[in-house]
Amino acid sequence: MTTILGQNQYGKAENRVVRITRDGDTHHIKDLNVSVALSGDMDDVHYSGSNANVLPTDTTKNTVYAFAKEYGIESAEQFGIHLARWFVNSQEPISRARIRIEEYAWERIQTSDANSKFIGADEVKHSFVRKGQETRVTQITYDGQNWEVISGLKDLIVMNSTNSEFWGYVKDKYTTLQEAYDRILATQVSGRWRFNWTDDEQRMPNWEKSYEATKKHMLEAFAETYSLSLQQTLYQMGSRIINHRSEIDEVRFSLPNKHHFLVDLEPFGLKNDNEVYFAADRMYGLIEATILRDGADARIPVDMTNL
Numbered sequence: 386m387t388t389i390l391g392q393n394q395y396g397k398a399e400n401r402v403v404r405i406t407r408d409g410d411t412h413h414i415k416d417l418n419v420s421v422a423l424s425g426d427m428d429d430v431h432y433s434g435s436n437a438n439v440l441p442t443d444t445t446k447n448t449v450y451a452f453a454k455e456y457g458i459e460s461a462e463q464f465g466i467h468l469a470r471w472f473v474n475s476q477e478p479i480s481r482a483r484i485r486i487e488e489y490a491w492e493r494i495q496t497s498d499a500n501s502k503f504i505g506a507d508e509v510k511h512s513f514v515r516k517g518q519e520t521r522v523t524q525i526t527y528d529g530q531n532w533e534v535i536s537g538l539k540d541l542i543v544m545n546s547t548n549s550e551f552w553g554y555v556k557d558k559y560t561t562l563q564e565a566y567d568r569i570l571a572t573q574v575s576g577r578w579r580f581n582w583t584d585d586e587q588r589m590p591n592w593e594k595s596y597e598a599t600k601k602h603m604l605e606a607f608a609e610t611y612s613l614s615l616q617q618t619l620y621q622m623g624s625r626i627i628n629h630r631s632e633i634d635e636v637r638f639s640l641p642n643k644h645h646f647l648v649d650l651e652p653f654g655l656k657n658d659n660e661v662y663f664a665a666d667r668m669y670g671l672i673e674a675t676i677l678r679d680g681a682d683a684r685i686p687v688d689m690t691n692l
């Protein structure tokens with residue numbers, strides 16, 4: 386033999402697990418990206434192809450989801466310790482486990498008008514916005530006479546852990562989707578809104594205040610809409626802005642449907658009571674639409690929200 390095997394490790398990388406804990410109607414989220422790397426007595430599989438010592442990477446993935454259900458996710462550290470101990474202690478050939486975890490933090494969407502006709506004060510208990518700032522964008526065009534200002538944001542990630550359904554859709558011979566009566570609704574908002582200010586002589590909007598208020602109305606509409614489709618939620622977000630912000634005549638959104646699939650834990654004798662989800666990053670549904678003030682022209686370019 387002229388070669389020898391050096392350092393080696395294996396496992397399933399980037400297991401996206403979302404754990405919802407339901408404390409009455411107050412929900413808590415833990416959202417992790419867990420990578421498992423195992424090493425030990427793995428010479429044979431490399432040299433001869435014998436899998437006798439190999440715990441499948443698929444099993445390491447299942448373990449992540451099963452542990453999320455069985456033990457919950459108190460902290461990324463506690464969860465990682467638990468997994469590492471399990472792999473090393475339960476499998477003779479495995480002598481080392483390295484668990485790497487990224488955690489995505491979420492905070493509750495704050496609604497100011499808790500007494501509005503749309504909601505009760507507790508709606509916010511299942512509506513979250515991912516921590517970290519969105520990117521604010523604007524485009525100004527001037528032809529010497531008229532101004533056009535289109536502002537917006539991208540990469541604002543939001544989630545409702547309940548109050549979302551999707552059913553009653555067309556079913557053809559290729560349809561396999563099961564109807565959902567209580568699903569997670571999550572999206573990464575990209576939105577643009579066009580101001581009706583066109584002329585120096587008109588009073589200029591307060592751009593800073595307008596941005597904050599527009600974002601607030603958008604988030605509140607997301608949190609407070611009992612959703613039968615992302616399309617319906619999108620329309621509510623846009624119309625809430627138009628109805629509350631007289632300086633804006635047109636809103637366009639591009640909303641990827643960030644799918645969260647319930648993990649089947651039955652094979653491990655565990656019941657998944659809407660608690661453990663696989664957060665897929667692709668493929669995703671992409672829902673896009675413009676909402677206009679009655680009589681206003683549609684001027685925001687169709688593809689602008691995808692930039």
Ligand SMILES: O=c1[nH]c(=O)c2[nH]c(=O)[nH]c2[nH]1
Pocket residue numbers: 551562613614615616642670
């Ligand atoms: O809110 C949704 N809108 C759709 O058009 C759609 N299509 C799909 O498969 N899931 C969903 N969800």
